[in-house]
Amino acid sequence: MTENTELPVVSHWIGGAEVSSSGGRRAPVFNPATGARTKDLVLADAGEIDAAVASASEAFPGWRDLSMAKRQGIIFRFRELLNARKFELAEIITSEHGKVVSDAAGEVQRGLEVVDLACGFPHLIKGGFSENVSTGVDVYSIKQPLGVVGIISPFNFPAMVPLWFFPVAIAAGNTVVLKPSEKDPSAAVWMARLWKEAGLPDGVFNVLQGDKQAVDGLLEAAEVRSISFVGSTPIAQYIYETAAKHGKRVQALGGANNHMMVLPDADLDLVADNAINSGFGSAGERCMAQSVVIAVEPVADLLIEKIRERMVNLKVGDGRENPDMGPLVTAAHRDRVAGYIDVAEQDGADILVDGRGFTVDGAEEGFWLGPTLIDNIPLTSRAYAEEIFGPVLSIVRVESFQEGMDLINSGQFGNGTAIFTNDGGAARRFQNEVEVGMIGINVPIPVPVAYHSFGGWKQSLFGSAKAYGVHGFDFFTQEKAITSRWLDPATHGGINLGFPEND
């Protein structure tokens, strides 16, 4: 890619300052609502990868040893600054991602919840103490930070997903190298600047801009002790395997294809509202979007009618003007999503509402795709089985609760699901038997609050540790168990080569 020198450059953040390579590789950043290339992004080379990791390594001992009270004070200040300036960050997100600005503000708010959690970190890394496990012997465990931790994030939540990890990692005493998505890289640098304002020592939080080369650099760097990844399933699997091969702790959250089951007793107006909100919010570019509605008959026809009525009024446009839905993130992604609609059509599905070819007057170059509704999609179609990640809602008709449950459990992903019903017994059976990590009962986007943990099952999460909550603090700390005896003449045991027993 040749450099366009007139455009602003999005840089790395290393050692407490912006670092922009002089002649290295660059990638374009777009405004999805206009299709215009608005910025150039630096892509890390080997030297910049080394510099980011070295900066985090050098900052680690000082940050680890800073008193908890001082660390807590800095995190509180970051929390206050982020809360005061969240709309500034939301506008940056909208300008590069395309989501409507109120949705971008919502993403920041959900990220803030994790900062709130991190403010209370001393309670969560306390360890334990057992007195007198043997005569005069005590055992205690302490939780220590890992060192330098790597975070690799996707395009769809450029603030919230990094915020799932770095407040917890930093609170626990680690130093961070964050590699954001190339598609919307500015939010990460904005948050780095905020950390500096909050008083975080230089080098504790670094942003490394880049592509596969930057990711592989983090996976291979000996000083990087853990990798937290969020993105598509094939890359998550690659990250999981490669990080493990290099001896790192790893959590890799992958893709999704969430199903929402509607029982005949459900309130269909509530269901239709929620199907629209969940399926088309953020143009369907959410890993917790419900992309398939399983209608347990006889509700399908009536439900479709209600969904269609609502779709007529959806406003699609530039996210800065706060319509209902914005554009997709890139032209390539828009074309990929449209390709799935082609596949569904070729496989015999009925395209009830077709978003292909949609444009916005005066902004024809934007990455538009209108909300799309598909009925009778064959279960053998790739457009049913794979993750589409766009504003496409498919309806599948089944005859029974069990048939719907079997369908959900036979999928490759297990991120989120929802059931809509007024039958408590059915809902309870659903939560018990469904093989999915996050479940909504009359709630369409069941993203857990910060003090529970976020993560799916099956191909939606590689590794056992979920994001934030207690899982987050466990992931970003390692435990030491200390067995201690302070001798006095009366308890001196003399020589004994046998395995120690407690008495």
Ligand code: NAD
């Ligand atoms: P992606 O997998 O393309 O990219 C994610 C990150 O991986 C980016 O930082 C990117 O630079 C890097 N990357 C891309 N290709 C790579 C390669 N070949 N080698 C090494 N690194 C590479 O994902 P995306 O398109 O940015 O985001 C959308 C995906 O993320 C969807 O699949 C969505 O379901 C998933 N997602 C999952 C969750 C979850 O919690 N499970 C949350 C958000 C998004």
